[in-house]
Amino acid sequence: MRISIIGAGYVGLVAAVCLAKLGNKVSLVDIDVERLRQISGGVSPIHEPGLTEMLGQVDIETSTDYRQIEDSEVVFICVGTPSEADGSMSLAHIAEASRKVAAVLKSKNDYCVIAVKSTVVPGATDEVVIPILEESGKKAGRDFGVCMDPEFLREGKAVYYYMNPARIIIGEHDSRAGDLLQGLYRDVKAPVLRTSLRTAEMIKIASNAFLATKISFINEIGNICKQLGIDTYEVARGLGYDDRIGSKFLNSGIGFGGSCIPKDLRALIARAKRVEYAPGVLEAVLNLNDGQALRMIELLMKHVSLRGATIGILGLSFKPGTDDTRDSGAIRIVRTLIDEGARVKAYDPAAVESFRKLFPDVEYLSAEEVLDSDAVLIVTEWEEFEHLDYRGRIVIDGRRVRKAEEARIYEGVCW
Numbered sequence: 163m164r165i166s167i168i169g170a171g172y173v174g175l176v177a178a179v180c181l182a183k184l185g186n187k188v189s190l191v192d193i194d195v196e197r198l199r200q201i202s203g204g205v206s207p208i209h210e211p212g213l214t215e216m217l218g219q220v221d222i223e224t225s226t227d228y229r230q231i232e233d234s235e236v237v238f239i240c241v242g243t244p245s246e247a248d249g250s251m252s253l254a255h256i257a258e259a260s261r262k263v264a265a266v267l268k269s270k271n272d273y274c275v276i277a278v279k280s281t282v283v284p285g286a287t288d289e290v291v292i293p294i295l296e297e298s299g300k301k302a303g304r305d306f307g308v309c310m311d312p313e314f315l316r317e318g319k320a321v322y323y324y325m326n327p328a329r330i331i332i333g334e335h336d337s338r339a340g341d342l343l344q345g346l347y348r349d350v351k352a353p354v355l356r357t358s359l360r361t362a363e364m365i366k367i368a369s370n371a372f373l374a375t376k377i378s379f380i381n382e383i384g385n386i387c388k389q390l391g392i393d394t395y396e397v398a399r400g401l402g403y404d405d406r407i408g409s410k411f412l413n414s415g416i417g418f419g420g421s422c423i424p425k426d427l428r429a430l431i432a433r434a435k436r437v438e439y440a441p442g443v444l445e446a447v448l449n450l451n452d453g454q455a456l457r458m459i460e461l462l463m464k465h466v467s468l469r470g471a472t473i474g475i476l477g478l479s480f481k482p483g484t485d486d487t488r489d490s491g492a493i494r495i496v497r498t499l500i501d502e503g504a505r506v507k508a509y510d511p512a513a514v515e516s517f518r519k520l521f522p523d524v525e526y527l528s529a530e531e532v533l534d535s536d537a538v539l540i541v542t543e544w545e546e547f548e549h550l551d552y553r554g555r556i557v558i559d560g561r562r563v564r565k566a567e568e569a570r571i572y573e574g575v576c577w
């Protein structure tokens with residue numbers, strides 16, 4: 163099929179590469195010229211295993227010009243949906259992309275499907291995207307189709323999970339649009355669920371809210387275990403054997419971060435409040451998470467006085483396998499350390515460049531140089547941290563890196 167993808171970020175670029183690999187003709191539209199230049203030069207602008215290799219195997223057109231979408235059968239909208247200051251979701255990029263798509267729709271003769279892949283709050287495709295697209299003078303369901311095709315990719319394993327998803331959710335305005343989109347995924351083996359647009363939107367945002375809840379739950383159990391001298395990881399193993407609970411997402415630590423889970427949770431809370439529902443569980447999940455990373459500082463202060471101390475940070479990305487530092491616990495930790503007068507050294511295998519933009523004054527060094535500090539905080543569980551020499555050090559571990567238990571003083575955040 164002829165596919166266009168609007169937005170060449172984590173979601174758009176991975177979808178572009180994978181859909182091209184599946185034999186489609188793909189063009190990628192973005193407003194970021196530098197990003198497109200890297201992609202057309204065969205270099206992935208994001209750190210994602212396998213992506214640069216796959217970019218070299220496929221042929222993708224890149225452009226800033228929306229006329230690129232003129233002969234497409236499916237147009238995916240993959241632009242960002244960041245948080246507003248009050249936690250609600252900004253649909254500004256989605257609206258802007260829809261306006262530009264509408265301008266091309268005006269003169270487009272063939273039927274095509276516009277599929278929203280960005281995560282949006284329930285109602286957004288119906289209430290924002292479709293009215294803007296219809297400003298073209300064309301009618302949804304008659305002249306063009308609309309779907310909401312939520313993305314469940316996991317950064318760090320994005321290509322794998324795009325090709326091997328747990329499920330494909332197709333929210334559809336009408337069945338013609340849904341049929342066409344389902345046809346695109348015929349070679350991907352996964353259960354397909356076809357729903358209304360707003361159900362698909364809710365499935366995505368509720369999935370992230372559930373994952374957040376599971377993490378805050380096990381962190382709460384972990385915080386209690388720490389006080390009671392119980393190993394929370396053993397407790398989690400015991401819980402996980404119950405298939406109603408499941409063993410995944412039960413690693414207690416410093417909580418969730420990243421570009422999606424916190425933002426989507428805040429957006430769902432704000433959306434619930436707009437319909438005058440008080441989402442007490444979701445708010446508690448968020449509140450616990452907001453304080454969790456800083457528990458490392460409390461533990462650190464038992465052993466080191468911060469003013470004038472040199473504190474090493476191992477790991478800056480919100481999880482291993484990615485260079486994404488958005489809403490990473492490391493941000494809150496480093497900001498607090500600097501405010502308290504500590505000198506910060508840091509190491510991360512992938513995320514230094516994006517972290518440096520936020521904290522230019524932190525010293526970015528090798529892992530070994532970072533270990534040579536008054537105390538070390540392990541913030542991300544990169545596998546290579548299992549091979550460092552922690553002997554003689556003071557280590558506060560936010561991620562249960564077993565090797566670090568050899569440290570002279572070792573404290574786990576929940577164990």
Ligand SMILES: NC(=O)c1ccc[n+]([C@@H]2O[C@H](COP(=O)([O-])OP(=O)(O)OC[C@H]3O[C@@H](n4cnc5c(N)ncnc54)[C@H](O)[C@@H]3O)[C@@H](O)[C@H]2O)c1
Nearest residue numbers: 169170171172173192193194241242243255259280281313
């Ligand atoms: N990153 C993830 O793991 C992930 C997973 C599932 C869903 N999502 C959702 O997918 C969406 C995109 O996320 P992302 O992480 O890929 O974002 P991103 O910030 O990495 O990429 C967004 C891209 O859109 C481009 N853009 C913005 N406005 C544009 C416009 N008007 N026209 C063309 N391009 C434009 C930006 O330049 C950028 O390259 C968000 O709604 C996010 O919540 C993300």
